[in-house]
Amino acid sequence: MWIVPLIVVAVVVFYLIGTYNGLVVLRNRIENAWSQIDVQLKRRTDLIPNLVETVKGYATHEREVFQKVTEARSALMSAQGVKNQAEANNMLTGALKSLFAVAEAYPELKANQNFMMLQEELSGTESKIAYARQFYNDTVLKFDNMRERFPSNIVASMFNFAAREYFEVGEAEREPVKVKF
Secondary structure, eight states, X not given: OTHHHHHHHHHHHHHXXXXXXXXXXXXXXXHHHHHHHHHHHHHHHHHHHHHHHHHHTTOTTOHHHHHHXXXXXXXHHHOOSXXXXXXXXXXXXXXXXXXXXXXXXXXXXXXXXXXXXXXXXXXXXXXXXXXXXXHHHXXXXXXXXXXXXXXXXXXXXXXXXXXXXXXXXXXXXXXXXXXXX
């Protein structure tokens, strides 16, 4: 007779342990995914000084563009937290668009091997950042779903598993791309 309550208690305990461990795994995946974004953002900020110096050699009178890129790079390097880094990343993306717009006006720069190599590396890094952001956001979604669903929400609230922020794009990146011929 006492065996049925013991089995029920054992099932509940195993469920709690499994749910807790599942939340821990997802929380750790979020941390790992964020560090992957951070690595790619660092790589991107490391490429930018070389790119700016290459463009400066051809477009010396474009000081404002160079200043914006440098400021955006510094802001990204000093940003803390998902929201601040996302905002700084969006600011840097806008500044890089301006830099590449300047480069378009200089055919000899576009043909420069160093510039082409840096542009290709930056493009590859941008793709890696996009993938890392998607993986991070997917993992946050899984975590938040598990954290909010019943009955795992009880375990999540017992152990203070808090919601995580998504890495979101800025308003400027949502605007349609303008193509001029």
